[in-house]
Amino acid sequence: MSAYLDLCTLARERALLSTTSAVLGWDQETGLPPAAVPYRAAQLAYLSGQIHQLSTSDPWRKALEAAEAETPDSPTTSANLREFRHHFDRATCLPRDLVEQTAKTSSLAKAAWGEARSKSDFSLFAPHLETLLDLARRKADLWGYEEEPYDALLENYERGARTSDVVRIFDSFQEDLTTLSREAVTRSASTPPDLLHGYYPIIAQQTLNAEIAESIGFDLRAGRIDTVAHPFCTHLGPRDTRLTTRYHLTDFTSSLFGVLHEAGHGMYDQGLPESEHGLPSGNAVSLGIHESQSRLWENHVGRSRPFWERWYPRAVDLFPNLQKVSLHDFLRTINRATYSPIRVEADEATYDLHILLRFDLERRMLRGELAVKDIPAAWNEAFEALFGFLPPDDAHGCLQDIHWSMGGLGYFSTYTLGNLNAAQLFHTAQQDLRIAASFAKADVAPLLKWMQDNIHAAGSTLFPQDLMRQATGEPTNPQYHLAHLRQRFLTNDPQ
Amino acid sequence: MSAYLDLCTLARERALLSTTSAVLGWDQETGLPPAAVPYRAAQLAYLSGQIHQLSTSDPWRKALEAAEAETPDSPTTSANLREFRHHFDRATCLPRDLVEQTAKTSSLAKAAWGEARSKSDFSLFAPHLETLLDLARRKADLWGYEEEPYDALLENYERGARTSDVVRIFDSFQEDLTTLSREAVTRSASTPPDLLHGYYPIIAQQTLNAEIAESIGFDLRAGRIDTVAHPFCTHLGPRDTRLTTRYHLTDFTSSLFGVLHEAGHGMYDQGLPESEHGLPSGNAVSLGIHESQSRLWENHVGRSRPFWERWYPRAVDLFPNLQKVSLHDFLRTINRATYSPIRVEADEATYDLHILLRFDLERRMLRGELAVKDIPAAWNEAFEALFGFLPPDDAHGCLQDIHWSMGGLGYFSTYTLGNLNAAQLFHTAQQDLRIAASFAKADVAPLLKWMQDNIHAAGSTLFPQDLMRQATGEPTNPQYHLAHLRQRFLTNDPQ
Incomplete structure (x- = not known):
């Protein structure tokens, strides 16, 4: 050897x-x-x-x-x-100039996107997006695909996946999801939106976030938490995993769920076998699996009743403002469904609608059926069809996401794959009675251990769908996610 | 071409x-x-x-x-x-094994030095210093020198400089400096050391530091200020110059003078011709010139009366504690001379004594006249001769500096060259009546412009001494520094 x-x-x-x-x-x-x-x-x-x-x-x-x-x-x-x-x-099969041009363009495009979004002026970003789309199409052509250009890009993020598989999965739950989210939004209307409104000093938010991140298993000796405008998690090598979040003085849950989400990503990175660093067997397997980990910790753990039975007293301790809010009302508030124009502000019940919109638009852009200049109008039309209202402006519409500016076409669909995988993995892990019993007491160490053994340790040795099959007995199946959303949003016993 | x-x-x-x-x-x-x-x-x-x-x-x-x-x-x-x-x-001309051994040894030596200092036990560091000294001598031999090994190492930091020139310069002011510093310390004894003692919130310190850094000409759009244990300035490419400082809650001057010092370095980096980046003509020329810029802004500007006539009201505004301290007493306090065993805590009047000591010891080490095992005794003997008392222990004596553990032999003398150059450059610039008049009103833009035109713009196109000659009409001359110290510490009108 x-x-x-x-x-x-x-x-x-x-x-x-x-x-x-x-x-x-x-x-x-x-x-x-x-x-x-x-x-x-x-x-x-x-x-x-x-x-x-x-x-x-x-x-x-x-x-x-x-x-x-x-x-x-x-x-x-x-x-x-x-x-x-x-x-x-x-x-x-990619010429060096194409690789370098992509890196350079996307770095400049990121800055242009930031300005375009702050001014809600799509024209500032459009020329960069033209270039990025052209580069993405050139790459797709060079890599080759059987059915449509999206296939070639999706393969970057989701090894072995076909666009047609994603279409099949998405189609199989879009109708149920649309109905379910509408019902969830209707039911949530009776929960006042501003129950938690108050003053939450940033230092106190940082304290709670760090305590929670560490307690669920994120190793702060091998990582850190910083402040940014658009939160992310990045893995800078063995024992160096960095989370980011953003703070709102009037709402501590925004930074906290950001940290829970990014810590989910971070614990996956920290769980990769260090001896395999630099090899596929030491790398995360796909975005859809990565996102399953962030969603699992953010939503299945972080918005659950057992979790808050443990942590709510600590939160009340740090934020006296919460003394007037019962745990019951707190849980209703953090699991409130509303339609928002902004994806990253969307709740679990409506989030995937945002993805369905982007998935469809990107496929049309890549097939040459949607010109860059027509994106704002197409976005608004699709948004209105799914949500029943128009975004207030492009900053809250087609300019809201950083992904395209980074050349990340084909990326969005993996968020919904992540949601579906999260529900399926959580459901499977909970079949182990010891894990379920611990979870009921907000002891999540056995749950993390299960993820480490069944997901993290594998690195990229299996294709994502084979990994899902090995861990849960079947490939990605949207029924677990739908069942979870029904339980959380449409019953009187939200878990 | x-x-x-x-x-x-x-x-x-x-x-x-x-x-x-x-x-x-x-x-x-x-x-x-x-x-x-x-x-x-x-x-x-x-x-x-x-x-x-x-x-x-x-x-x-x-x-x-x-x-x-x-x-x-x-x-x-x-x-x-x-x-x-x-x-x-x-x-x-350096064989690969020598380069690798240097890197390896200095990495181990840094850790050993840290432990030796914390335990004040020179024997833990001595074997590493033996090796580093041996490596430094081997390098000096390979690089070649005319008079003594120190020449070859000095050349790393100070192009074109000879040890004998440094000896001549240092010898010509050592006696005056020793006398002057003793008088300064005696006169300062009547100024209470704790006049400024109080509570200075870090956020208010950061506010003042950023306002001052920006006002003297450090471009914060092309730089930033961060917090560290051991302050430094680093240049990460065109338009990316980063200062660091550290904060003491009971004394705002520590972080502020740190920022002024590092901003002096930073403005030199920001003043290098951007079109020449990566070439010698776009690089800083030497440590002795770099340090002239930091000392100029820290001491000649930052500890002067005109500067504080402008900034003291703002400081009082941010730190109500200062209301009880007059500007006169404030100036006496920040220009107070005392003998300290620690170089980095030394004031202007006594700082160079620390360098004279190290310069002499290093030359003897490199010539083989001073064995490593004899360094503590030699240090203490020289220290007592200069300062009139013994360091309390080796941690506050020969173990205080990190430089040797990093293989930085030959480095220390550039600090004093920097002090001398700073005084000489400041004196020359002030001969321009427009610069002097502006300075008297704490408008330092013309002073910075002079440094940009006469020092920064040259990059490394001239040897440092030729640059000094071109900018001031003569090579480094210690009389300007002595005159400055006399004016500041020995008259009743400290400028």
């Missing part, structure tokens, strides 16, 4: 470059001086180029070919070779 | 790597999760290796040789070629 070991050495060298690039990306989001954006773009483009060069180099190709000629010594080796080959073929 | 342009392209590529490495270093100091230290070391070692490889590569050598064969199109080109050649020869 000496060629395989050579290949692993090259892969670990690539990981040094990609984690370095991730540090630069984290820094850009958390506090890069505004005037430094162009040079940061140059640094990131250079590193992307170096990564691409290494991943497509002669030594890499030779090591890969030689390793493939050896007899694999384990299923992990076979899986790694499968993934190495896949990524090598994908990387070698 | 096509070979020269090729060389510049390689140099700009190296700058992308070195600024990336600087981002990782900044991140390590400002908030790396503790468990991530080993992986960060691996990332930094990898980048160092890449930088070294590129700087000593065949393409680099060929471009350099071909560029040298061309006719330079400008003095800047000639200067850049001179510097490129110097650094290439220095980098290529």
Whole structure:
């Protein structure tokens, strides 16, 4: 297996470059001086180029070919070779200028998007999106696809997935979801929206967030929590996983659920086998699985009654304003369904409607059926059909998300896959009576252990749908998510 | 000039790597999760290796040789070629094992030094210092020197400088300084040390620091100010210069003078010609010039009467505690001279004594006249001769500084060169009546403009002493510093 070991050495060298690039990306989001954006773009483009060069180099190709000629010594080796080959073929068919142009454009586009959103002026972002869409189509053509360009991009995020599978899954629950969300919104109307309104000092929010993040299992010695405008989680190498959130002085739940969500991502990263760092077996498998972990901790754990039976007294302790709110009313408030124009503010019951809209628009953009200039109108039309009202402006419509500015076309569908996977994994884990009993007492360590054993430890050795099959007995099935939403929003006993 | 342009392209590529490495270093100091230290070391070692490889590569050598064969199109080109050649020869004459051993030893030595200092036990650090000294001597031998090994190391920090020049400069003011500092300490004894003692909220300190930094000309759109244990300034590329400071709740001047000092460094970095970034003509020229800028803004500007006539009302506004302290008493307090065993706590009047001590010891160590085991005794003997008392222990004596543990032999003398240069540059600039008149009203924009035109814009095109000659009409002359100290500490009209 000496060629395989050579290949692993090259892969670990690539990981040094990609984690370095991730540090630069984290820094850009958390506090890069505004005037430094162009040079940061140059640094990131250079590193992307170096990564691409290494991943497509002669030594890499030779090591890969030689390793493939050896007899694999384990299923992990076979899986790694499968993934190495896949990524090598994908990387070698892209010319270097395309890779560098993508990095550079998206760094500039991110800044332009920020300005466009703040001014609600789509025209400031449109030319960048044109370029990014063109680059995405060129990539899709080079990578190839059987049915539609979206396939080629989806494969980046969800190995082995086909657009048609996603369409089938989404179609099978869109109608139920639309009905369910409408009922949830109607039922929630009797819960006043401003029950929690008060003053929540940021330092107290940070205290609660850190205590909760640590208690559910996020290792703060191997991570940190920072403040940004658009929260995310990033993994900068072994034992360096960084969460971000944003604070509202009048509502502590916004930063807290942000932290729970990102900690879900972070605990997946912290649960990846460190000895496999830099190899597929040490990498997260897909966005749909990643998002299952964030949603599980944010929603299935973080919005549940047992969780708050434990944590509500602490919250009341930190925020005297809550003394006037009963636990029952608190739970009703954090599980209140309303229609919002903003995806990231959407509740569980309505969230996936936002995804269905974006999934449809992106497929049309990529197929050339929707021009960039027509996006605002198409967005508003689709939004009105799903939600029954129009977004107030483009800042609250087609400009609300950062993803396109980062070249992340094909990405959104994985959020809903994540929601569906979360419900299915939570349901399966809860079949273990010991896990369920602990969970009822808000002891989530056994639940995390189950995720570590059944999801995190696998790295990318299985395709996401095979991992779901192995962990739960079946591929992604939307019925668990629907059952969860019904239980939470349409019964008198929201769990 | 096509070979020269090729060389510049390689140099700009190296700058992308070195600024990336600087981002990782900044991140390590400002908030790396503790468990991530080993992986960060691996990332930094990898980048160092890449930088070294590129700087000593065949393409680099060929471009350099071909560029040298061309006719330079400008003095800047000639200067850049001179510097490129110097650094290439220095980098290529070190065998790889020496470079690796230095990195390895200094990483171990830093940890050992930390432990030795905390236990005040020199024997824990001594074997590491033996090795570092041996490595430094081997490097000096490989780099070559005319008079003594210190020359070869000094050249790393102060291009074109000779130890004998430094000796001549230091010798010419040591006696005056010793006398002057003793008188200053005696006169200051009547100023109570705790006049400013009070409660200074960090947020108010940050407000004042940012207002002052911006008002003296540090561009916060192209920089930021963070909090660390050991303050520094780092330049992460064009328009990205980061200052750090530390806060004491009972004394706002500590963080403020830290910011003024680092902002002096930062404004030099921000004043380097951006079009020359990555080339010698776009790099800071030496530590002695860099330190002249930090000392100028910290001491000549930041501790002056005109400066505080403008800023003291604002400080009183932010810190009600100061209402009971007159401007006169405030100025006496921030310009109070005392003997401290610790260099970084020393005031202007006594600081350079700490450097004279280290300079002499280092030269004797490098010439083999002072054995490592004898350093504590030699330190204490020299300290007593200069200060009139013994350090309480080695932690407050020969173990106080991190520099040797990082292999930074030859570094200390540049601090005093910086102090001398600061006084000389300030004196020269003030000869311009418009600058002096503005300064008297605490308008420092013309002073900064003078530094930009006469110091920053030159990058590394001139040797530091030639730059001093061009800017002030003479090489470093300690009389300006002595005159400044006399005016500040020994008259009844401290400016």
